[in-house]
Amino acid sequence: MTQKKPISLTGDRPTGPLHIGHYVGSLNQRIVMQEHYNSFIMIADAQAYTDHMHERVKVKNAILQVMEDYISVGLDINANTFFVQSCIPEIQELSFYLNNFVTVSRLERIPTIRKEIFEKFASPDKCLSDIPRDIPVGFLSYPVSQSADILIFQAEYIPVGRDQLPILELTNEIVKNFNNTTNSQLLKKCIPIFDKEKGTLPGLDGKAKMSKTLGNTINLNSTNDEIMTKVKTMYTDPKHIHISDPGIIEGNMVFTYLDYFYKDKDHLCELKEHYRKGGLGDSQTKKILTDVLIEFFEPIQIRRQQIDKEQLLIILKNHTERARNIAAHNLAIIKQRLGLNIF
Ligand code: TRP
Numbered sequence: 036m037t038q039k040k041p042i043s044l045t046g047d048r049p050t051g052p053l054h055i056g057h058y059v060g061s062l063n064q065r066i067v068m069q070e071h072y073n074s075f076i077m078i079a080d081a082q083a084y085t086d087h088m089h090e091r092v093k094v095k096n097a098i099l100q101v102m103e104d105y106i107s108v109g110l111d112i113n114a115n116t117f118f119v120q121s122c123i124p125e126i127q128e129l130s131f132y133l134n135n136f137v138t139v140s141r142l143e144r145i146p147t148i149r150k151e152i153f154e155k156f157a158s159p160d161k162c163l164s165d166i167p168r169d170i171p172v173g174f175l176s177y178p179v180s181q182s183a184d185i186l187i188f189q190a191e192y193i194p195v196g197r198d199q200l201p202i203l204e205l206t207n208e209i210v211k212n213f214n215n216t217t218n219s220q221l222l223k224k225c226i227p228i229f230d231k232e233k234g235t236l237p238g239l240d241g242k243a244k245m246s247k248t249l250g251n252t253i254n255l256n257s258t259n260d261e262i263m264t265k266v267k268t269m270y271t272d273p274k275h276i277h278i279s280d281p282g283i284i285e286g287n288m289v290f291t292y293l294d295y296f297y298k299d300k301d302h303l304c305e306l307k308e309h310y311r312k313g314g315l316g317d318s319q320t321k322k323i324l325t326d327v328l329i330e331f332f333e334p335i336q337i338r339r340q341q342i343d344k345e346q347l348l349i350i351l352k353n354h355t356e357r358a359r360n361i362a363a364h365n366l367a368i369i370k371q372r373l374g375l376n377i378f
Pocket of ligand 1: 044077184
């Protein structure tokens, strides 16, 4: 029955607990989609190793943490197939074949990869236009492996954050090259699914992206006290010193977050007007945001309390086995097409 639904696939690198940026960027999309799609959700531990080889224990521990986050935000174990990437070696086998449909220079041009390489591997004195040569091959080629994640499940709908779009473009080029080369229509193009209006939620400090390393996030496993403390650190308008001073909304993270999370838009407009004129203090706006977030977090916290961790591990194992069977089946068809079928 579920076979008839369109297939969707997405995943997260387990490098720590997920945060509200993940929620806004992708998890909320998955919650909406889970009823209507045959959804695969991958915990991408193998991909995490492309830049976390030195933090393997952290990655291992984060697998269940991420799984707990999934269940806590309302992803349903009966509506999704959750799996651990490294337990499906067929993905890496497919990835090895797909590597031959992509050039090194194409990988080096992927904006997401360039950005990540400079953030993670380049020393500051390196010339910014040249990608350094001393980066792991695995990192440069993870977009190919990511394409294999998608194509091995014949997934056509991919809920992701914006930063992943260039990688999906590559996936579709691989599809085209593969189909041309094998004179078939076997692989299907994938379609990214993301909220065009919402974009990416910036970090608490106003930096473009939330990042676990920068600590500018609110994790989905936060307690109310932690939420309150985090909101207090948020970047507002540095020139808004006295309550009576006029304040700026643009770039003020408290208002940016209220835009996402505060449902009463009319009241929000009034608050912005008041803040602009002067007379509304940051501690007041932060209190409003704290309350809004605490309300948002409540169902997440309740679901989390109900989780039986041992049981969750068993569920993840069973789901992974199910996913592996599908992957093995589909890989056999792809290998057949490639002529890798001597026996
Ligand atoms: N690269 C994605 C991220 O960091 C995780 C991921 C791995 C993924 N494989 C995928 C996302 C396949 C979508 C489809 O968020």
